[in-house]
Amino acid sequence: MILVTGGTGNLGIELVPYLAAKGIPVRVFTRHPDRARQRLDETPQLTQGDARNPEMLSPALEGIDAVVSAMTGFGPGAPGPRAVDYEGNLNLIRAAESAGVRRFVLVSMHGAGPDHPMELARMKYRAEEALRASRLDWVIVRPNPFMELWAEIAGRPIIKEGKAMVFGRGDNPINFNSAKDVARFIELALFDPALSRTILTVGGPENLTFNQLVGEIERAAGRKAVVKHVPVPMMRLLSMVMRPFKPDLAGMMGGGIAFDTIDMSFDASDLRRRFPQIELTRMADVLGRKVAATGRRVPGGND
Numbered sequence: 001m002i003l004v005t006g007g008t009g010n011l012g013i014e015l016v017p018y019l020a021a022k023g024i025p026v027r028v029f030t031r032h033p034d035r036a037r038q039r040l041d042e043t044p045q046l047t048q049g050d051a052r053n054p055e056m057l058s059p060a061l062e063g064i065d066a067v068v069s070a071m072t073g074f075g076p077g078a079p080g081p082r083a084v085d086y087e088g089n090l091n092l093i094r095a096a097e098s099a100g101v102r103r104f105v106l107v108s109m110h111g112a113g114p115d116h117p118m119e120l121a122r123m124k125y126r127a128e129e130a131l132r133a134s135r136l137d138w139v140i141v142r143p144n145p146f147m148e149l150w151a152e153i154a155g156r157p158i159i160k161e162g163k164a165m166v167f168g169r170g171d172n173p174i175n176f177n178s179a180k181d182v183a184r185f186i187e188l189a190l191f192d193p194a195l196s197r198t199i200l201t202v203g204g205p206e207n208l209t210f211n212q213l214v215g216e217i218e219r220a221a222g223r224k225a226v227v228k229h230v231p232v233p234m235m236r237l238l239s240m241v242m243r244p245f246k247p248d249l250a251g252m253m254g255g256g257i258a259f260d261t262i263d264m265s266f267d268a269s270d271l272r273r274r275f276p277q278i279e280l281t282r283m284a285d286v287l288g289r290k291v292a293a294t295g296r297r298v299p300g301g302n303d
């Protein structure tokens, strides 16, 4: 049985049904089982708990062979990266060690490091270090931003209202990967002995600037958008002003700044060579599905 934290998130809703469809028993650790049931149907076992509370973890780990930690405290209204991505993972790593778990797969992020400008990436790195220092057999998976999430964030206002918001100039190349592909790499991370004690950086087949992403969405949706650029100095100021009373939104603003100012590209050629069985999804495919799901006509340009 696999314990998944973050099983109700953007990645989890792809990963949990994917594993379950392969006949792999899954238990999802969630703070909100009712919401989890709605997001995941009733396929997996659900266990209620909060990774910030170590006492809730031991019972959840009974009978567990491997753990996937796909939780995060980053996002609007979320408890923050220190509380979840670092301290929550630390609790989970210690509890998994005591429970004699076989393998621990930590979902981190591409670029995680001690000096990264985003707190999230620094906290991911601290969790990685704690896992590497543990007695567990581990795999660290470092994905890039999820296509499905960004198709929603950037796509919805374009599809519904013909409006687009771009962080900064929008000409910094960013690698996006499909959460569906990441789920497949996590399956390998769970079971492939060759991946033991390795860091697997995963990404998509193309790097797109935010301006190019907007262009792809416009093509898929068959409508042009009025594009507004939010200047980086304004995002820096907003992030500083918001930090004391809205740290979650300040952190997200930091993400917007990173999108326009740091290297977020990735070369997938090595990944393709090592794992030819996983065909990397293109942004256009995800956008096509997204537009079709909103009921808008997809013109011939969506290829």
Ligand SMILES: NC(=O)c1ccc[n+]([C@@H]2O[C@H](COP(=O)([O-])OP(=O)(O)OC[C@H]3O[C@@H](n4cnc5c(N)ncnc54)[C@H](OP(=O)(O)O)[C@@H]3O)[C@@H](O)[C@H]2O)c1
Binding pocket: 005, 006, 007, 008, 009, 010, 011, 012, 029, 030, 031, 032, 036, 049, 050, 051, 052, 069, 070, 071, 072, 073, 074, 075, 079, 084, 088, 107, 108, 109, 110, 142, 143, 144, 145, 146, 149
């Ligand atoms: N989104 C991206 O573009 C991206 C890019 C690179 C890496 N990642 C990483 O990939 C993983 C999945 O991201 P995502 O976008 O799917 O996340 P998400 O949609 O923001 O969902 C967050 C998940 O974390 C769980 N969680 C939050 N606080 C928790 C706590 N205190 N105890 C237990 N669980 C908690 C939530 O579970 P409940 O609400 O059910 O409790 C939820 O399932 C994360 O580790 C993230 O950092 C994401």
